Amino acid sequence: MCGIAGLMAPQPVGDATAIIARMAATLHSRGPDAQGIWVADDSRVAFGHRRLAIVDLSEAGRQPMESRSGRYSITFNGEIYNYQQIRSELEQAGVAPAWRGHSDTEVLLAAIEHWGVDATLQRAVGMFALGLWDRQNQQLHLTRDRFGEKPLYFGWSGGTFLFASELKAICAWPGFTRTIDRDALALLMRYLAVPAPHSIFQGVYKLEPGCILTLTGAPPAQAPRTPPRAGSSYETLEIRRWWSLAERFSAGFNDQFTDEGKALTTLETGLNAAVALQSQADVPLGVFLSGGIDSSLIAALMQHQSSQRVRSFTVGSEHSEYDESGHARAVAAHLGTDHYELFVTDADAKAVIPALPTMYDEPFADSSQIPTHLVSRAARQHVTVALSGDGGDEIFGGYNRYLFGSSLWNKASRVPFPLRQLLARGVGQVPGDVWDRLLSGANARHVGYKVHKVSNAIVGARTFDDYYRHVISEWHTPELVLGQGGAAAHDDHDVISTLECNDPTARMMFADAMHYLPDDILCKVDRAAMAISLETRAPFLDHRVAEVAWRLPMQMRIRGRTGKWALREILYRHVPQALIERPKAGFGVPIDAWLRGPLRDWAESLLDDRRIRAEGYFNPELVRAAWTKHLKGGRNLMQRLWPILMFQAWQEHWLGERAIR
Numbered sequence: 001m002c003g004i005a006g007l008m009a010p011q012p013v014g015d016a017t018a019i020i021a022r023m024a025a026t027l028h029s030r031g032p033d034a035q036g037i038w039v040a041d042d043s044r045v046a047f048g049h050r051r052l053a054i055v056d057l058s059e060a061g062r063q064p065m066e067s068r069s070g071r072y073s074i075t076f077n078g079e080i081y082n083y084q085q086i087r088s089e090l091e092q093a094g095v096a097p098a099w100r101g102h103s104d105t106e107v108l109l110a111a112i113e114h115w116g117v118d119a120t121l122q123r124a125v126g127m128f129a130l131g132l133w134d135r136q137n138q139q140l141h142l143t144r145d146r147f148g149e150k151p152l153y154f155g156w157s158g159g160t161f162l163f164a165s166e167l168k169a170i171c172a173w174p175g176f177t178r179t180i181d182r183d184a185l186a187l188l189m190r191y192l193a194v195p196a197p198h199s200i201f202q203g204v205y206k207l208e209p210g211c212i213l214t215l216t217g218a219p220p221a222q223a224p225r226t227p228p229r230a231g232s233s234y235e236t237l238e239i240r241r242w243w244s245l246a247e248r249f250s251a252g253f254n255d256q257f258t259d260e261g262k263a264l265t266t267l268e269t270g271l272n273a274a275v276a277l278q279s280q281a282d283v284p285l286g287v288f289l290s291g292g293i294d295s296s297l298i299a300a301l302m303q304h305q306s307s308q309r310v311r312s313f314t315v316g317s318e319h320s321e322y323d324e325s326g327h328a329r330a331v332a333a334h335l336g337t338d339h340y341e342l343f344v345t346d347a348d349a350k351a352v353i354p355a356l357p358t359m360y361d362e363p364f365a366d367s368s369q370i371p372t373h374l375v376s377r378a379a380r381q382h383v384t385v386a387l388s389g390d391g392g393d394e395i396f397g398g399y400n401r402y403l404f405g406s407s408l409w410n411k412a413s414r415v416p417f418p419l420r421q422l423l424a425r426g427v428g429q430v431p432g433d434v435w436d437r438l439l440s441g442a443n444a445r446h447v448g449y450k451v452h453k454v455s456n457a458i459v460g461a462r463t464f465d466d467y468y469r470h471v472i473s474e475w476h477t478p479e480l481v482l483g484q485g486g487a488a489a490h491d492d493h494d495v496i497s498t499l500e501c502n503d504p505t506a507r508m509m510f511a512d513a514m515h516y517l518p519d520d521i522l523c524k525v526d527r528a529a530m531a532i533s534l535e536t537r538a539p540f541l542d543h544r545v546a547e548v549a550w551r552l553p554m555q556m557r558i559r560g561r562t563g564k565w566a567l568r569e570i571l572y573r574h575v576p577q578a579l580i581e582r583p584k585a586g587f588g589v590p591i592d593a594w595l596r597g598p599l600r601d602w603a604e605s606l607l608d609d610r611r612i613r614a615e616g617y618f619n620p621e622l623v624r625a626a627w628t629k630h631l632k633g634g635r636n637l638m639q640r641l642w643p644i645l646m647f648q649a650w651q652e653h654w655l656g657e658r659a660i661r
Contacts, residue, residue, distance in 0.1 A: 003027025024048030060101025078128030148518030155204030252550025291327030294389025
């Protein structure tokens with residue numbers, strides 16, 4: 001795991017070495033072990049690299065790296081898990097170079113020389129983002145892994161094309177102008193994260209998962225007016241998909257398993273293979289363990305394959321409704337892992353908040369970022385790599401919206417639209433704490449907030465796709481909360497309506513895998529872990545496992561009101577059902593209560609009416625109304641306030657007096 005940065009200029013850059021070194025230095029936490037610089041002979045192209053040594057700890061694994069022929073230079077972030085298999089293929093074909101070491105980067109370069117870029121990517125099993133310079137064709141290639149586990153930004157400044165793992169490296173380019181993209185800000189209000197291909201800055205974008213960007217010759221002199229996405233071209237720039245989640249999803253949906261026994265066997269075989277591949281490293285390795293379905297299954301398969309006790313990690317909370325450490329402890333005891341438990345106080349969690357703007361280069365408002373960083377910090381004291389259960393919910397059907405969304409909409413849609421709006425608004429008028437008391441037997445957290453969220457989703461929804469969009473949105477109409485001149489919140493990343501599949505639950509799962517997974521979940525984990533130089537790996541996101549999952553009939557993913565049925569069946573072969581069965585809890589901290597208590601002064605300063613008016617990003621009346629309602633305690637509006645607070649804290653750190661409005 002590493003940090004990468006690079007540039008491509010229309011003319012030679014006189015101080016390219018110093019500039020790229022400065023860009024790479026900002027990525028120190030992603031790669032604390034070494035820094036490398038490569039500059040092309042004509043000084044138009046330069047790569048920087050920060051290394052976190054995982055495979056081949058020797059100097060032979062240093063980057064940027066050149067291929068044996070000298071045709072290609074690469075700066076690479078990530079892991080190719082099956083690099084040994086690719087290496088053997090090259091050797092058997094008689095085309096392997098005289099190996100300098102045993103790194104996956106060297107194998108990747110040799111494979112590209114033999115098969116080409118696309119064919120090599122199709123063979124690669126892994127998570128990655130990379131920059132590749134082809135001297136022969138005078139082309140720069142940027143590419144990102146299938147699910148978007150590793151980040152990759154690109155953009156323009158003064159006619160120079162820049163790319164990096166994080167925005168802070170691009171900001172290090174001399175004269176880079178930090179101008180807020182108000183469309184991106186609107187999307188942040190809606191989704192709590194800035195979705196690809198947008199970024200918070202004008203002229204800078206994210207490469208979408210499974211895509212390859214190619215620049216031939218000189219880069220365009222300036223950024224395109226609209227975010228470049230898969231299938232688009234702009235002067236000398238082209239972006240295309242080298243792997244399509246939509247195609248694989250449709251292929252699986254049209255080739256469903258008919259034999260449950262065969263399906264479970266195929267899935268378990270694939271999961272075992274993925275865990276085995278991702279358990280290879282030349283450094284200490286462990287697993288996150290919450291005691292839930294996903295992490296428990298990964299831990300169980302790891303321990304089953306290992307001759308030594310696997311190290312597992314969890315965090316406990318002083319708030320019982322958020323504390324899953326007891327469940328994790330019981331699972332760890334049954335599996336026989338070497339279990340580490342960090343008990344986190346409110347003070348520990350709150351101390352993370354001031355560091356969030358530096359961890360997340362653009363405003364990010366999924367509050368589970370806080371416990372994710374804390375468990376990563378606990379793991380980093382003992383290991384350099386940790387496996388996780390990320391991806392299990394989106395691929396195997398774990399979210400409540402999959403369990404209840406379709407049936408709830410079927411009932412609601414039978415009610416005439418005007419009456420439905422009236423009923424939903426009536427539900428919303430009942431304070432959240434009243435719903436909490438009325439439905440306390442539901443054994444779930446924040447019942448009132450969830451009731452309000454569903455009722456708000458129903459208001460204005462005329463189709464199921466509308467309902468889904470509202471469910472995943474916090475501010476349904478972000479333009480209302482934005483200040484004068486705010487964007488119209490044009491949502492150009494809606495994919496649910498493009499899928500040729502009539503199953504509403506499958507449509508939601510596809511949309512979540514396309515956007516919520518990479519834009520929120522994987523971003524959250526990557527930044528939270530890499531801030532303290534911990535590599536995380538997600539076996540559920542081995543694309544071959546996902547392709548098996550998409551062949552599972554819906555009743556093998558969701559059976560009755562139980563999600564992730566197939567994963568449960570495999571897990572129960574390793575862990576007693578009694579240790580696992582409990583309501584889904586999620587991963588959080590009581591920020592809603594903190595905002596009324598110990599975080600109130602911090603929030604008040606960020607939401608100060610005079611400040612909001614002076615900055616001009618938000619509608620001060622609407623912000624103040626939401627803040628006042630939350631403080632009164634009847635309604636939990638934390639999810640609406642948190643993206644505003646995270647943007648305010650972020651811009652205070654990154655823009656300060658230089659804010660451009």
